Amino acid sequence: MTKTILRALAGETLPVPPIWMMRQAGRYLPEYKATRAEAGDFLSLCYNPELATEVTLQPLRRYGFDAAILFADILLLPQALGADLWFVTGEGPRLSTVTTQADFDKLGRGEMIHDTLSPIYQTVRNLSKRLPENVTLIGFAGAPWTVATYMIAGQGTKDQGPAHALKAENRPLFEALIERLTEGTIDYLSEQVKAGAEVVKIFDSWAGSLKGEDFRRYALEPARIITKELKARFPGLPVIAFPREAGEGYIGFHEATGADCVAIDNSVTPEWAAEHVQVSGCVQGNLASSHMVTGGEDLVRETRRVVEAFRNGPHIFNLGHGITPDADPENVQLMIDTVRGG
Numbered sequence: 001m002t003k004t005i006l007r008a009l010a011g012e013t014l015p016v017p018p019i020w021m022m023r024q025a026g027r028y029l030p031e032y033k034a035t036r037a038e039a040g041d042f043l044s045l046c047y048n049p050e051l052a053t054e055v056t057l058q059p060l061r062r063y064g065f066d067a068a069i070l071f072a073d074i075l076l077l078p079q080a081l082g083a084d085l086w087f088v089t090g091e092g093p094r095l096s097t098v099t100t101q102a103d104f105d106k107l108g109r110g111e112m113i114h115d116t117l118s119p120i121y122q123t124v125r126n127l128s129k130r131l132p133e134n135v136t137l138i139g140f141a142g143a144p145w146t147v148a149t150y151m152i153a154g155q156g157t158k159d160q161g162p163a164h165a166l167k168a169e170n171r172p173l174f175e176a177l178i179e180r181l182t183e184g185t186i187d188y189l190s191e192q193v194k195a196g197a198e199v200v201k202i203f204d205s206w207a208g209s210l211k212g213e214d215f216r217r218y219a220l221e222p223a224r225i226i227t228k229e230l231k232a233r234f235p236g237l238p239v240i241a242f243p244r245e246a247g248e249g250y251i252g253f254h255e256a257t258g259a260d261c262v263a264i265d266n267s268v269t270p271e272w273a274a275e276h277v278q279v280s281g282c283v284q285g286n287l288a289s290s291h292m293v294t295g296g297e298d299l300v301r302e303t304r305r306v307v308e309a310f311r312n313g314p315h316i317f318n319l320g321h322g323i324t325p326d327a328d329p330e331n332v333q334l335m336i337d338t339v340r341g342g
């Protein structure tokens, strides 16, 4: 029997939607915090195949999700291209910046990324052996634009100002970076698939800050190129695209990129997304992650609302964004029981 996630990705409408959760292995789980403490810091955990496999499996043991997502980070690719990367506790990621041609010229390309990323492929191989047979293994990478926003600013930003500034001031350099990341993402995801990833997801967390023609050129077009090349290399590989906060940009995203599924954040209602996006194919989402903190009747009502809105087409239940560290693990169970039990 084909796995439920793969059936939904193939366009099937299921009586109960399969479910997984962005950041399902994360700091809201005490067992994650324990393994992370054992690893030392976050990056050491990402590059330790044994421990990264363990944290990927933790939420499956606790909840029985229908998918596992590789434990890694979207910023490992820039690191593999030669950027310095570190995490400041309580603040987030820091990278050496790329704002000049000289910075760009220092980046590597091609096969060299695999030297750094080989432990990640080992985690994928471990998982593909150890996952329960009904569970789908999802690999992932950041989308070029989102990864570029971190590389240009050297950190996370509220409005992606530095990336927009570079785009305005030195478009050829900005576009060269997007191209380099597009190429690197294809190579990175290809190795994940060879190692056993059954689906890949492209996280474009900051797609919503690209407007008009910029959205088409730097969110949609890279997603189209990556999807097309991966499907040429691996016929039938399902692709999930997540152009977060795309708003009206979600409309037609399946057709324009060739992605099998479009993940929806919670800045749009599920009813709107069913009418405008699910008509084009499978959707994933879109319960607000704040319900994992607050729980109660609101969680149950809004979970039912998402299931109901998407019930007439292919749907993978998920949050609209990653679960946060202050979430209560019991609320996750309540969400799953509500999705599966009605």
Ligand SMILES: Cc1c2[nH]c(c1CCC(=O)O)Cc1[nH]c(c(CCC(=O)O)c1C)Cc1[nH]c(c(CCC(=O)O)c1C)Cc1[nH]c(c(C)c1CCC(=O)O)C2
Residues within 6 Å of the ligand: 021, 022, 023, 024, 025, 026, 027, 036, 042, 069, 070, 071, 072, 073, 074, 075, 089, 090, 091, 092, 093, 140, 142, 156, 203, 205, 322
């Ligand atoms: C922008 C972005 C990043 N990483 C990611 C994105 C895109 C998705 C999104 O918007 O959430 C994607 C990501 N990050 C992580 C995963 C693993 C798979 C999953 O469970 O979804 C995935 C898919 C693990 C992680 N990535 C990170 C954690 C927390 C690390 C820890 O244990 O301290 C996890 C579990 C760290 C991280 N990594 C990044 C940030 C901004 C942070 C937060 C820093 C902080 O909160 O201290 C970059």
